[in-house]
Each structure stands twice: as structure tokens, then as C-alpha cells.
Amino acid sequence: MLAGKHLLLIVGGGIAAYKSLDLIRRARAEGAEVTPVLTRAGAEFVTPLSVSSLAGKRVFSDLWDLTDEAEMGHIQLSRVADLLVVAPATADLMAKMAGGHADDLASTLLLATDTPVLIAPSMNVRMWEHAATRRNLATLRQDGIAVVGPGTGDMACGEYGPGRMAEPSEILDAIRARLGGGRLAGRHVIVTSGPTHEPIDPVRYIANRSSGAQGAAIAAALAGLGARVSFVTGPAEVPPPPGVDAIRVETAAEMQDAVTRALPADAAVLAAAVADWRVANASAHKMKKGPDGAPRLEFAENPDILATLSRAPDRPRLVVGFAAETDDVLANARAKLARKGCDWIVANDVSPATGIMGGAENAVRLLTPEGVEEWPRAPKAEIARKLAHRIAEALA
Incomplete structure (x- = not known):
């Protein structure tokens, strides 16, 4: 269903980054081309080699790669895709997006793009419920950013609650919907x-x-x-x-x-x-004992x-x-x-x-x-x- 579609996948630094590997595999199985961008923190959870092997493409990570930047590669990267997907979207990445920061390749791509963006938040329940994250989420939605998840369940940190990144199948459903190819489009x-x-x-x-x-x-x-x-x-x-x-x-x-x-x-x-x-x-009034x-x-x-x-x-x-x-x-x-x-x-x-x-x-x-x-x-x-x-x- 994604045949001919080009996804730019930004993998943030969270324990849920391992799910991004399955997401790449599933998206390619449906015919999508996936260009991966791995943040420095993301590379602490999944290796560039594993991401590259599944995507069948080189992994981008450094804004200051002179070979690419000689031709403003970050601008080109951000605009050739049909959809930018951030999974996992950490609290830090969401804050950067909401504030318009551009201090690494991922945040620069997100600021330089005019392509639709879908994020899959993933973080500790307290971080998800924090007032700052709620403000950032509201700003991103107002800016037209699509959001899938998070789910509720056990956390790697031992806590329980909302903050688990959506499953790859759920993210794929959201990708199809965002690209207009969902099975229930028009219903x-x-x-x-x-x-x-x-x-x-x-x-x-x-x-x-x-x-x-x-x-x-x-x-x-x-x-x-x-x-x-x-x-x-x-x-x-x-x-x-x-x-x-x-x-x-x-x-x-x-x-x-x-x-x-x-x-x-x-x-x-x-x-x-x-x-x-x-x-x-x-009763229109509070009932009292009598x-x-x-x-x-x-x-x-x-x-x-x-x-x-x-x-x-x-x-x-x-x-x-x-x-x-x-x-x-x-x-x-x-x-x-x-x-x-x-x-x-x-x-x-x-x-x-x-x-x-x-x-x-x-x-x-x-x-x-x-x-x-x-x-x-x-x-x-x-x-x-x-x-x-x-x-x-x-x-x-």
C-alpha cells in the first residue's frame, strides 16, 4: 500500500528505538523507500549498521558532513520525502520542534521541511504528563503535526502509565492515513x-x-x-x-x-x-442526612x-x-x-x-x-x- 512512497524516518534516543527497526522492515515490505536519520542519542539504543541494513540505505546523522552540506544536503533531505516520521519522538525532540530549534541534523530537517510530519511520542509517564510536554504537544498539533500514540502500559523504568511508543503496525496505519492511502479513507x-x-x-x-x-x-x-x-x-x-x-x-x-x-x-x-x-x-440540591x-x-x-x-x-x-x-x-x-x-x-x-x-x-x-x-x-x-x-x- 506504500509502494512508491518515500519516508524520512528520524530515530530519536529512547528505549523504544528498537521498534523503529521493525517499522523500517514493515514499511519496506509494503514498497516504501525509507531514508533513516539517527540522532546521537538514538545511536545509543540502535546501531547505524542495523538501521542501514534494514533500510537498505546509508544512515544520516551528522549535520556537518561536508560532502552533503556542500549542496545544502539537509534541505534536500527534508523535501524529497512524502512524509517525515519521528519514531521515537522523545520529549527533547518534541521540545525542539515546538521551539523551532535547529542544533543537529534531525531538528534542522524538521525546521527546514514543508513536508507533512508524523510523530510517535515515547517517554516516561511523568515526562509525558509534565506541563511543558503538554504545551509542546498542543503547539505541535496547532502547527499541523500528526501524532500517533502514545500507548499506556509498563515502562522500561518500572513505572506504569501513558508514554509507550505506538506499535509499528499502529504507526504504519497512521502513515497510510497521513498519505491518503488508509483502508478507511473517505469513510x-x-x-x-x-x-x-x-x-x-x-x-x-x-x-x-x-x-x-x-x-x-x-x-x-x-x-x-x-x-x-x-x-x-x-x-x-x-x-x-x-x-x-x-x-x-x-x-x-x-x-x-x-x-x-x-x-x-x-x-x-x-x-x-x-x-x-x-x-x-x-435533586436540584445536595441531599443531606436527616x-x-x-x-x-x-x-x-x-x-x-x-x-x-x-x-x-x-x-x-x-x-x-x-x-x-x-x-x-x-x-x-x-x-x-x-x-x-x-x-x-x-x-x-x-x-x-x-x-x-x-x-x-x-x-x-x-x-x-x-x-x-x-x-x-x-x-x-x-x-x-x-x-x-x-x-x-x-x-x-
Whole structure:
């Protein structure tokens, strides 16, 4: 799919640099030409020989190579490619890009180019969450830089959280999307994610333990394949991924309204853990303890977003629902598939012992008219990519 495309790959100095070797191999397998640039710090993690061997090209690293600079080689390098990819994009490289620095070959190339740029951030969780990095990221996005990842998981430093560089397959999806060759280019997909909060009073609400991680990963994977994604998210722990149209809601009613407004669409993936009930007699004031004991709450059923969408006149061609179960997972998922009228159901066991609800991994069963597929436990980003590619096949 990348035949005839020229990528300039800048490898920054981080432990994730080893993934860049696989990225080179995969990109070349799809027909891309890859010109590698290795920073001085990057060379501490992968060798120029290994990078050069996989790329089939010389590695560039020194701005002051007189043979190249006699003809302003850094200008030429930065403009002959179809896309500049920075993987890993360290906190230092992102800061240089945001500040317009040009004190080595990589930063000079990035400043001298008028070619689109895609970065795959990779760093310690504290560095990723630092205010300076957040400012730099916002600046880069405002400048038109595309971002893929980072993912959440265990760090080489022993910590856990966001900051892991996206996997090579995910970066390749983003490359295809950036170059206009994604499998879902021109398609519109609605994705719902996270919990809903149903108010009891101004300070209390009914919710569940959904982090929104799986829905966000699905939205990112679909956008990586070139889809235009309307991402309807409840108050989730995980922020919306870059490259999607984020629509924030609180309640199930608001989510249903947002989904309806987002139509028409080619597909919809309803991954949100929507509360089944709301408090019909929610108080406008904070409820206080009193001599009469606990307040009596009256419940009303929330709108069934999946069933409503599946039967809508402007129904998407493919509607995918989720079934989060703690007992009789397959039986309950089959019943839900028949009851809701959707095309596919992604079922998972969210019993407390699995650690899936709110965790970094998932294990699912995909129910389609053709049967049941067992997908083994894997990072949620990997489950999302697999689902995105299945959606692309179905819409092809």
C-alpha cells in the first residue's frame, strides 16, 4: 500500500528505538523507500549498521558532513520525502520542534521541511504528563503535526502509565492515513466510549468503572486507517486520541443525542458502558442526612442507544455493539445480538478477577453472522487495531 512512497524516518534516543527497526522492515515490505536519520542519542539504543541494513540505505546523522552540506544536503533531505516520521519522538525532540530549534541534523530537517510530519511520542509517564510536554504537544498539533500514540502500559523504568511508543503496525496505519492511502479513507465512523454519569444530585451520580481506554483505542485505530471518526465520549479517564472529532457528553440521553446528530455514517462502534438506568427524581440540591433516613430514589430506564441506532432509518451499514458481562458471557452476548438488531457484538468478561474493566488489556469474542471468533488477551490497542481492520474488510 506504500509502494512508491518515500519516508524520512528520524530515530530519536529512547528505549523504544528498537521498534523503529521493525517499522523500517514493515514499511519496506509494503514498497516504501525509507531514508533513516539517527540522532546521537538514538545511536545509543540502535546501531547505524542495523538501521542501514534494514533500510537498505546509508544512515544520516551528522549535520556537518561536508560532502552533503556542500549542496545544502539537509534541505534536500527534508523535501524529497512524502512524509517525515519521528519514531521515537522523545520529549527533547518534541521540545525542539515546538521551539523551532535547529542544533543537529534531525531538528534542522524538521525546521527546514514543508513536508507533512508524523510523530510517535515515547517517554516516561511523568515526562509525558509534565506541563511543558503538554504545551509542546498542543503547539505541535496547532502547527499541523500528526501524532500517533502514545500507548499506556509498563515502562522500561518500572513505572506504569501513558508514554509507550505506538506499535509499528499502529504507526504504519497512521502513515497510510497521513498519505491518503488508509483502508478507511473517505469513510465516516461513529465511536462511543467511556461511562455515562447519571446525576443523583449536583454532587453525586451513578456510573461504572469503565476507563474509556478500549473505546479511545478503537477510535485511534479507525482514524489510523484514514476514517473520519466522530468520537462521542462520556467522562472517561482516558483522553480522546488525536485526529478524531471529540464530542464530550455526560449522560446517556446526551450520548444518544450526539450519536443521532453525527449521522449519517458508514459504521458505528458503540463501545461506551452506558448506564441502564437514571434517577428520575434527581435533586436540584445536595441531599443531606436527616432524621428520615436514606432518601428514596426512583429509577427510570435510559434510552437504548444501540437498539435505536440499529433500527434507525439512516442506520449505518455496519453497527457494532459491546457486551460486557460477568456471567454466561457467550449466551448473554448472543441474546443481546438478537435483541438489539446490530450486526456484530464484541463480548468480554469483566468479572473483577479479570482486571479488564479499567485495565490495559482485553480478551474478547467477536460475534458475527458467520460465527464466533475468540480473540486472546492482548493490549487494548491491539484489540482495537484488529477490530478496525475487520471493519475495513466489511466496508470494502
